[in-house]
Amino acid sequence: MFMTPLIAAPMAGGTTTTALALAAQVAGAFAFAAGGYKTAEQLAAHMAPLRATGVDFGVNLFVPRSTPLAASAALELAAYRSELLATASRYGAEVPLTAPPQQDPRVQDFWDEKIALLLAEPVPVVSFTFGLAPAEVVAQLHRVGTRVVASVTSAPEAAAAAATGVDALVVQHASAGGHTAAFLPGGGSTSAHATLPQLLAEVRSAVRLPLVGAGGVSSPAQAKAALAAGAIAVALGTALIRTDESGARPLHKNALADPAYTHTAMTRAFTGKPARALVNDFLRDHTATAPDAYPEVHFLTAPLRAAAAAANDPRAVNLWAGTGWKDAQAGPAATIIAEFLHEL
Numbered sequence: 001m002f003m004t005p006l007i008a009a010p011m012a013g014g015t016t017t018t019a020l021a022l023a024a025q026v027a028g029a030f031a032f033a034a035g036g037y038k039t040a041e042q043l044a045a046h047m048a049p050l051r052a053t054g055v056d057f058g059v060n061l062f063v064p065r066s067t068p069l070a071a072s073a074a075l076e077l078a079a080y081r082s083e084l085l086a087t088a089s090r091y092g093a094e095v096p097l098t099a100p101p102q103q104d105p106r107v108q109d110f111w112d113e114k115i116a117l118l119l120a121e122p123v124p125v126v127s128f129t130f131g132l133a134p135a136e137v138v139a140q141l142h143r144v145g146t147r148v149v150a151s152v153t154s155a156p157e158a159a160a161a162a163a164t165g166v167d168a169l170v171v172q173h174a175s176a177g178g179h180t181a182a183f184l185p186g187g188g189s190t191s192a193h194a195t196l197p198q199l200l201a202e203v204r205s206a207v208r209l210p211l212v213g214a215g216g217v218s219s220p221a222q223a224k225a226a227l228a229a230g231a232i233a234v235a236l237g238t239a240l241i242r243t244d245e246s247g248a249r250p251l252h253k254n255a256l257a258d259p260a261y262t263h264t265a266m267t268r269a270f271t272g273k274p275a276r277a278l279v280n281d282f283l284r285d286h287t288a289t290a291p292d293a294y295p296e297v298h299f300l301t302a303p304l305r306a307a308a309a310a311a312n313d314p315r316a317v318n319l320w321a322g323t324g325w326k327d328a329q330a331g332p333a334a335t336i337i338a339e340f341l342h343e344l
């Protein structure tokens with residue numbers, strides 16, 4: 001389905017630039033455009049140059065939460081807002097008084113308009129994360145000739161995804177950088193401590209779909225192990241953050257190479273959804289209290305994260321990183337991709 005065993009993972013929030021996706025494509029990887037956080041107009045501009053190459057590519061979207069925030073989470077959110085005030089004042093930043101409501105297009109991540117765009121101007125592959133696209137949307141995409149990929153983190157999630165009619169799965173292990181793709185409580189996981197190859201084998205026995213392994217793949221040897229466990233391809237995320245074409249902030253790229261950081265951890269502190277990041281002050285201070293409220297927490301912390309970044313202060317910035325972050329190299333993306341492809 002992907003014609004290559006290497007995939008440049010979608011990294012929304014600025015890391016996947018059009019230039020990074022194009023460089024990955026030219027180097028022989030399958031490139032994903034990152035549709036998350038973008039409006040339809042921004043997505044159209046991001047993917048136009050990829051479409052122009054004539055080479056297959058994918059577009060990744062976030063599946064928005066379909067229900068309003070739980071009452072308990074709303075209460076915790078208010079408490080969390082108070083907790084953030086001191087941190088925000090250090091950066092001269094505001095903490096918004098309220099989060100945008102459920103029906104706000106930003107909370108819906110501009111879902112309707114982006115699905116409309118992808119149906120009007122079809123692309124070869126669309127992948128989803130944070131949840132399952134309704135079977136009807138999968139069918140609509142199929143009718144316009146698009147193959148559909150769902151992201152899952154466990155065998156139960158894989159079975160649920162298969163039931164919606166998707167063509168392939170990204171199997172994301174907990175070692176992955178950035179947000180988890182999990183959508184069942186606790187990821188629906190029965191084996192939280194399995195390695196990526198073990199997780200792939202488990203999912204392999206639950207569904208017959210082609211699988212892409214993602215999470216912690218930082219060396220060709222790890223990529224090979226995932227392929228040997230039954231994946232048709234592996235996705236690189238963290239391994240590409242420091243590349244020349246990546247749009248990650250310099251402070252994020254530098255942090256990945258800074259020996260002062262010694263761990264990554266999963267946290268809801270930045271956005272309200274578990275995500276793996278380098279352990280910094282903000283993560284340490286707020287992980288225990290951050291509510292399960294994505295994307296409300298994302299909007300609450302956005303001004304203070306932006307202010308910290310503008311002050312070139314990584315202590316309150318979301319430094320997304322997978323467990324293999326120490327292997328992430330700077331330089332042209334093509335060099336890194338060529339190194340992997342050479343050995344696969």
Ligand SMILES: Cc1cc2nc3c(=O)[nH]c(=O)nc-3n(C[C@H](O)[C@H](O)[C@H](O)COP(=O)(O)O)c2cc1C
Nearest residue numbers: 009011012129176177178214215216237238320322
């Ligand atoms: C900075 C960053 C942003 C990410 N954004 C997205 C995204 O927009 N959509 C998505 O499906 N996955 C996203 N991910 C997860 C990657 O697609 C992929 O699953 C993960 O990076 C693989 O693990 P690794 O980081 O250890 O290579 C992101 C990961 C990182 C590090």
